Amino acid sequence: MSADTLNLPIIDLSELDNESTRADFYKKLRAHARNYGFFYLVGHGIDPNDREKMLNAAKKFFALPLEEKEKISMDNSPHFRGYTKNGNENTRQKKDYREVLDIGEELPVIRVPEEEKDRIQYNMSGPNQWPAAVPELETTSMHWFHTVKQLTIKLLRAFMVALELPEDALDELLVGTPIDLLKICHYPANTGEDGEGQAQGLGPHKDTGLLTMLWQDETGGLQVFTEENGWIDAVPVKNSFYRQYW
Secondary structure, three states: OOHHHOOOOEEEHHHHHOOOOHHHHHHHHHHHHHHOOEEEEEOOOOOHHHHHHHHHHHHHHHOOOHHHHHHHEHHHOOOOOEEEOOOOOEEOOEEEOOEEEEEEOOOOOOOOOHHHOOOHHHHHOOOOOOOOOOOHHHHHHHHHHHHHHHHHHHHHHHHHHHOOOOOOOOHHHOOOOOOOEEEEEEOOOOOOOOHHHOOEOOOOOOOOOOEEEEOOOOOOOOEEEEOOOEEEEOOOOOOOEEEEEO
């Protein structure tokens, strides 16, 4: 699919590594971020085989019986890690029609002093939960997590240069134990009625954090909101990430 047939622009990250295209890359990055806020990212260098391994492991997990998946329910974790079954998340007071596995950096539990017990952000530090029935999911997910994290840092630093700031302007936010999150989502076939009564896969929302790197499979369904055209389709582009920032 060519860029001319898409609703959103494409950024080729490989242009950042080429001295002859670097200046133009920063110019496009700045313009697309300001004018759209969303774009497709290609030329990122992530091995398609890694993506297929991640996809296959995720499919294997979500194909498990519900009682097997709920052995690692998020209800078991004070650190917001684990499985959430279909219908247990809401966006704008409507149920979302999806199931999710939340994964983060493997971190030690922080023992919070009594006088700071209300600082619930400490709860974000802790271990993940892994399904015994899909042992390869742990290795595959953590490899994917760290690979995409490095890509995100590279892009974040490129944003700084594009905005005429020092490349390391936000590096202090990346040291220590920042809250990075990998969400693996499964959207079951939605056979509900059309219109207002149809269950939403995931309702309109804004992500928290600095950058979101989102990979969707060939099924599609992702939409973004623009001031000019309202909701538009972000159709799948092979080997790309969809990127947004706030």
